[in-house]
Amino acid sequence: MKKHTYIVKVLKPHAKAYNPDRLMTELVRNQILHLSVAERHLEERHQTGTDVHSIRTEREASEYIRHLTSKLHGTKRAKGTARKSRATKRKSASKVAPKRRNRS
Amino acid sequence: MSIGLKNLKHIVVLMMENRSFDHMLGALKKENPRINGLNGNESNPDSTGAMVTVQPLADYQDQLNDDPDHHFPGTDLQLFGGQKGAGRVANMQGFVQSYFTQTKNVNRSHQIMYYFKPEKLPVLTTLAKEFALFNSWFSSIPGPTICNRAFSHYGTSFGQVGMNIFYIGKDIDSIYGRMLSAGHTAKIYYYDQQSSTMEIVNLLQHQPELFGTFSQFEADCKAGKLPDYSFIEPAYNDHPGPGGGQILASDQHPTHNVQAGERFIGMVYNAIRGNDALWGSTALLVLYDEHGGLYDHVVPPDCTSDGFVAKQGDTGTGMPFGFDRLGVRVPAILISPYIPRGTIVDGRIFEHASIPNTVTEYFLDGDAKRTVREKGSETFLDLLGDRLRPDDEIPWFEFGG
Numbered sequence: 344m345k346k347h348t349y350i351v352k353v354l355k356p357h358a359k360a361y362n363p364d365r366l367m368t369e370l371v372r373n374q375i376l377h378l379s380v381a382e383r384h385l386e387e388r389h390q391t392g393t394d395v396h397s398i399r400t401e402r403e404a405s406e407y408i409r410h411l412t413s414k415l416h417g418t419k420r421a422k423g424t425a426r427k428s429r430a431t432k433r434k435s436a437s438k439v440a441p442k443r444r445n446r447s
Numbered sequence: 448m449s450i451g452l453k454n455l456k457h458i459v460v461l462m463m464e465n466r467s468f469d470h471m472l473g474a475l476k477k478e479n480p481r482i483n484g485l486n487g488n489e490s491n492p493d494s495t496g497a498m499v500t501v502q503p504l505a506d507y508q509d510q511l512n513d514d515p516d517h518h519f520p521g522t523d524l525q526l527f528g529g530q531k532g533a534g535r536v537a538n539m540q541g542f543v544q545s546y547f548t549q550t551k552n553v554n555r556s557h558q559i560m561y562y563f564k565p566e567k568l569p570v571l572t573t574l575a576k577e578f579a580l581f582n583s584w585f586s587s588i589p590g591p592t593i594c595n596r597a598f599s600h601y602g603t604s605f606g607q608v609g610m611n612i613f614y615i616g617k618d619i620d621s622i623y624g625r626m627l628s629a630g631h632t633a634k635i636y637y638y639d640q641q642s643s644t645m646e647i648v649n650l651l652q653h654q655p656e657l658f659g660t661f662s663q664f665e666a667d668c669k670a671g672k673l674p675d676y677s678f679i680e681p682a683y684n685d686h687p688g689p690g691g692g693q694i695l696a697s698d699q700h701p702t703h704n705v706q707a708g709e710r711f712i713g714m715v716y717n718a719i720r721g722n723d724a725l726w727g728s729t730a731l732l733v734l735y736d737e738h739g740g741l742y743d744h745v746v747p748p749d750c751t752s753d754g755f756v757a758k759q760g761d762t763g764t765g766m767p768f769g770f771d772r773l774g775v776r777v778p779a780i781l782i783s784p785y786i787p788r789g790t791i792v793d794g795r796i797f798e799h800a801s802i803p804n805t806v807t808e809y810f811l812d813g814d815a816k817r818t819v820r821e822k823g824s825e826t827f828l829d830l831l832g833d834r835l836r837p838d839d840e841i842p843w844f845e846f847g848g
Contacts, residue, residue, distance in 0.1 A: 347838070351570070351573050351843070352844075353844050356507065360695055368514060373610040374612075380648070409640045409641040412637075
């Protein structure tokens with residue numbers, strides 16, 4: 344391995360920096376709202392039926408985003424542009440995302 | 448044409464989130480007066496009328512727990528200090544007032560004037576000092592993330608000043624579409640599937656060749672398989688990682704941990720730096736999408752309109768917006784071994800439309816439909832010179848515990 348002579352040390356964030364149970368940022372909220380529109384154009388078997396308005400934390404958001412990205416990434420094109428006419432029963436975020444842990 | 452430009456094969460852009468130039472790099476002016484940072488006496492009035500001076504008290508996390516307003520009306524208040532109507536002049540005097548509307552706490556509203564000591568940001572400050580730091584790179588719109596990121600992908604936001612993400616069917620192609628149509632390679636690397644990319648919905652027609660994860664970016668760098676153009680997105684949320692691990696948001700969006708973003712910038716840099724052939728043939732641009740509501744002292748200049756007008760009902764200010772003024776200044780650094788140490792880019796105005804414009808000019812000889820604004824924006828590859836800097840001049844980041 345190459346030996347570097349000009350080294351800049353970078354410290355690790357504090358162990359308590361990790362907080363997936365914080366409320367998601369507005370940016371992430373918008374991200375899931377937009378993904379929820381894309382979800383309507385997926386085949387029904389790939390839809391989560393999640394009520395995205397019930398998603399509150401970064402942990403819940405990341406699980407929803409993971410599901411949608413795994414379905415969209417590799418999909419050639421979202422099917423159609425029209426909104427689904429048949430309403431899909433919506434699940435709360437806790438049905439697709441792991442339960443939120445209480446923090447001490 | 449310089450030797451650095453002759454050898455250039457790859458352009459990589461890493462766009463972080465929501466930090467202003469002065470907040471991150473303003474302190475560097477004390478080390479180098481050519482950097483247009485802070486003198487230390489810049490101030491804003493608070494809600495009681497008392498003047499609040501900038502202070503080097505910015506911390507990594509849990510300081511800006513109320514996300515500072517960076518929507519169009521909030522940024523308007525920050526720029527104009529509450530002035531309304533024709534003839535008003537931007538003065539950058541409304542940042543503390545704006546933050547007070549969220550915190551409802553006078554003391555906490557002062558945090559918007561905090562900036563980082565250079566030693567707290569070893570990655571960003573090292574890169575700024577070692578390569579080319581832009582004194583005047585502005586966000587494209589005095590507004591939030593999505594419309595600003597759109598300028599980096601399309602050279603326009605198609606008239607949006609908010610968070611609408613859909614640009615499907617518009618007649619200006621993305622830089623990725625332009626590249627693929629001309630037989631070039633391009634890719635957006637998002638952190639992982641739990642974080643994803645803001646652009647996945649718009650660019651589905653280019654699936655799956657257009658998207659990769661950050662671990663694929665690192666592998667592509669190692670294998671020398673980087674596309675001609677790459678755009679990297681940090682992790683936007685904290686989430687569980689593989690094998691019980693913990694992934695921290697690395698976007699530096701308040702109140703995400705700024706150190707985690709520092710490490711991410713360092714990892715992107717090291718991935719390129721670690722492959723000698725790639726290092727000598729790549730230009731890496733590190734920048735931020737917008738200011739995130741944080742103080743900067745430079746008044747954003749007017750600019751060429753992109754031909755759109757946002758109606759007064761959409762701006763939230765009671766006035767239409769003709770896309771003829773740039774947003775608040777952000778940190779931007781161009782990195783290449785062909786850039787002399789301590790380069791300060793001054794007297795030229797850059798914005799996010801400069802990104803697709805530079806890529807289009809370099810790889811496509813300018814052959815793509817673009818807005819007048821994108822075509823007229825500054826490009827940045829002329830900063831690459833003839834001298835390849837030796838290894839002992841080039842930093843390497845070592846990540847400690």
